Amino acid sequence: MRVAVVGAGAIGGFYGLMLARAGHELHFVVRGDYQTIREVGMQLVSPSEGDFLLAPANVYRDVAELPQCDLILVATKTTSNIDLAPQLAKVAAPGSAVVLLQNGFGVEDTFREQLAPSVNLLGGLCIVSVHRDSPGVIHHFGLGALNVGYHSGEAGQRSAVESMIETTFREAGIELSIMPDLITARWQKLVMNIPFSGLTVLLDSGTRALMVHPATRALVRQLMVEVEAAAALCGHPLPAGYIDEAWAKTDGQPDYQSSMQVDFNAGRPLELDSIYEAPLAAVAAAGGAMPKVEMLYQSLLFLNQRNLQQ
Amino acid sequence: MRVAVVGAGAIGGFYGLMLARAGHELHFVVRGDYQTIREVGMQLVSPSEGDFLLAPANVYRDVAELPQCDLILVATKTTSNIDLAPQLAKVAAPGSAVVLLQNGFGVEDTFREQLAPSVNLLGGLCIVSVHRDSPGVIHHFGLGALNVGYHSGEAGQRSAVESMIETTFREAGIELSIMPDLITARWQKLVMNIPFSGLTVLLDSGTRALMVHPATRALVRQLMVEVEAAAALCGHPLPAGYIDEAWAKTDGQPDYQSSMQVDFNAGRPLELDSIYEAPLAAVAAAGGAMPKVEMLYQSLLFLNQRNLQQ
Numbered sequence: 001m002r003v004a005v006v007g008a009g010a011i012g013g014f015y016g017l018m019l020a021r022a023g024h025e026l027h028f029v030v031r032g033d034y035q036t037i038r039e040v041g042m043q044l045v046s047p048s049e050g051d052f053l054l055a056p057a058n059v060y061r062d063v064a065e066l067p068q069c070d071l072i073l074v075a076t077k078t079t080s081n082i083d084l085a086p087q088l089a090k091v092a093a094p095g096s097a098v099v100l101l102q103n104g105f106g107v108e109d110t111f112r113e114q115l116a117p118s119v120n121l122l123g124g125l126c127i128v129s130v131h132r133d134s135p136g137v138i139h140h141f142g143l144g145a146l147n148v149g150y151h152s153g154e155a156g157q158r159s160a161v162e163s164m165i166e167t168t169f170r171e172a173g174i175e176l177s178i179m180p181d182l183i184t185a186r187w188q189k190l191v192m193n194i195p196f197s198g199l200t201v202l203l204d205s206g207t208r209a210l211m212v213h214p215a216t217r218a219l220v221r222q223l224m225v226e227v228e229a230a231a232a233l234c235g236h237p238l239p240a241g242y243i244d245e246a247w248a249k250t251d252g253q254p255d256y257q258s259s260m261q262v263d264f265n266a267g268r269p270l271e272l273d274s275i276y277e278a279p280l281a282a283v284a285a286a287g288g289a290m291p292k293v294e295m296l297y298q299s300l301l302f303l304n305q306r307n308l309q310q
Numbered sequence: 311m312r313v314a315v316v317g318a319g320a321i322g323g324f325y326g327l328m329l330a331r332a333g334h335e336l337h338f339v340v341r342g343d344y345q346t347i348r349e350v351g352m353q354l355v356s357p358s359e360g361d362f363l364l365a366p367a368n369v370y371r372d373v374a375e376l377p378q379c380d381l382i383l384v385a386t387k388t389t390s391n392i393d394l395a396p397q398l399a400k401v402a403a404p405g406s407a408v409v410l411l412q413n414g415f416g417v418e419d420t421f422r423e424q425l426a427p428s429v430n431l432l433g434g435l436c437i438v439s440v441h442r443d444s445p446g447v448i449h450h451f452g453l454g455a456l457n458v459g460y461h462s463g464e465a466g467q468r469s470a471v472e473s474m475i476e477t478t479f480r481e482a483g484i485e486l487s488i489m490p491d492l493i494t495a496r497w498q499k500l501v502m503n504i505p506f507s508g509l510t511v512l513l514d515s516g517t518r519a520l521m522v523h524p525a526t527r528a529l530v531r532q533l534m535v536e537v538e539a540a541a542a543l544c545g546h547p548l549p550a551g552y553i554d555e556a557w558a559k560t561d562g563q564p565d566y567q568s569s570m571q572v573d574f575n576a577g578r579p580l581e582l583d584s585i586y587e588a589p590l591a592a593v594a595a596a597g598g599a600m601p602k603v604e605m606l607y608q609s610l611l612f613l614n615q616r617n618l619q620q
Contacts, residue, residue, distance in 0.1 A: 202512070202609065203609060203612055203613065205612070205616075209612075209616075210612070213611070213612045213615065215607075215608040215609075215611035215612055216608060216609070216611075216612045218608060219605060219608040219609070222605075291601040291602055291605075292601055292602065292604075292605045294602075295529060295532075295601075295602045295605050295606075296605075297525075298525040298526060298528060298529040299512065299513060299525075299526070299529070301523070301525035301526075302513055302515070302519075302520070302523045302525055302526045303513065305523065306515075306519075
């Protein structure tokens with residue numbers, strides 16, 4: 001199968017390399033790492049999956065250079081979505097599947113408006129621990145599952161597209177689950193993303209210290225509860241006990257730097273639209289509010305602007 | 311009249327020097343600046359009030375060394391109140407007046423429990439722009455008014471005490487107003503203190519930048535509205551239009567570092583109890599909440615602890 005990966009950082013690189021190793025024809029759109037990947041290729045380093053070098057081939061600087069593909073994985077930061085969507089629309093063939101491997105809420109809507117009705121659009125939630133060590137070198141630490149939910153497309157194509165994706169990934173050794181409700185799944189991911197992405201930046205702290213101090217421990221929990229109530233108000237209630245599960249999982253984890261914190265410290269723009277602005281707009285439209293989430297968002301807007309100006 | 315000033319920083323120094331110049335017998339309790347004041351004296355530098363040097367006299371390291379005084383002005387940080395109240399109780403004579411020139415809410419209650427019933431307790435809100443330049447040198451930039459409200463004491467003494475204070479300060483050239491309701495006045499001061507003390511620390515910013523960015527501008531206003539609603543719920547509604555006035559005043563001011571920010575940058579403990587904890591407890595006891603104020607407090611508890619450990 002012909003597969004495109006837009007944005008070959010840690011996430012795009014990992015899934016792309018796994019699919020390439022399984023025999024698929026991969027096409028990568030990369031920005032900063034173009035030269036290295038063009039000359040050396042891309043490399044997977046994984047204690048559990050083994051190492052794999054993909055020789056230089058099919059690397060582009062721009063989405064416009066992509067051939068038509070059956071499957072397009074989008075693994076860029078959401079901050080580039082507004083520019084990316086119309087470009088992608090030009091190369092997404094009728095009947096193809098576009099899967100957004102991105103954080104946050106409402107990201108599919110930005111793309112949907114641009115794509116032809118016959119293009120299938122899906123969202124993916126990655127459960128994987130990966131890091132881009134240096135240009136073209138993806139270090140995989142563990143996990144690797146991918147939860148995918150259908151967003152939209154031409155009527156009647158959904159189950160065929162879901163099977164195609166399920167088969168493709170599973171044959172490549174990736175544990176893939178098809179989610180019945182993408183939006184609920186997005187809310188579930190926000191339960192973790194909203195407190196930890198923002199507070200690690202706002203308080204310049206790893207996750208561990210936030211979970212240890214009683215004041216921020218209470219605050220993390222309150223932010224999660226606001227997200228839970230908002231999901232229910234928006235018609236996508238979380239499964240019973242979901243917050244307790246997320247809580248227990250976090251409590252057991254070692255200290256961790258959120259990717260928003262990594263972006264902030266590197267002076268890159270933060271993904272505030274999809275993680276904060278869109279869920280806040282959704283709950284406001286439903287007549288509710290998330291006051292502490294909103295305060296976090298307001299503070300991050302201020303910090304982000306100052307950070308980018310420095 | 312014999313007057314004691316406990317804590318001769320900018321605030322205590324200014325009012326103490328003004329009273330000394332008017333001919334009162336002043337007694338100062340100072341910590342860090344003791345040696346200088348003992349040897350050189352205290353100095354007022356003011357474009358509007360003129361300069362004044364008080365020769366070395368009546369300076370102590372400890373409250374316990376004070377003689378009995380008619381009027382005791384307390385101008386220390388509230389962070390030391392728990393230790394200070396029982397010491398002060400020993401030197402406050404029957405019928406004397408203790409005036410707390412401190413920030414925040416509920417500070418009088420800590421002292422009241424310790425003082426004899428015959429001691430009059432009052433709260434003062436200082437409207438003055440002063441800075442302690444170096445040990446014993448108080449630079450006065452402008453303003454100087456003092457609003458004083460009676461908190462508690464023996465029945466029947468109130469109006470006599472209020473007249474005594476009014477006369478004493480006015481004769482010393484200080485514009486003094488007796489407030490009918492101390493608690494309402496405290497809530498009024500919190501309208502400014504709650505957003506600006508905390509946000510300047512949390513976002514490491516002067517007040518100007520907070521009022522300029524649309525996100526933090528909205529947040530400041532929302533914090534003020536939470537305080538206004540809490541005051542009303544607690545039975546001390548602010549005067550109509552008070553927030554609009556405070557807002558206009560802030561909008562017209564030049565950039566400003568809050569005293570909490572100065573304390574934070576100097577590695578000193580923050581006055582979180584009186585500015586955040588006590589008002590939050592009051593509104594919770596009344597069955598309400600200030601979610602964004604609470605989040606600010608939670609964040610500051612975390613930052614304060616880390617700051618003191620560093």
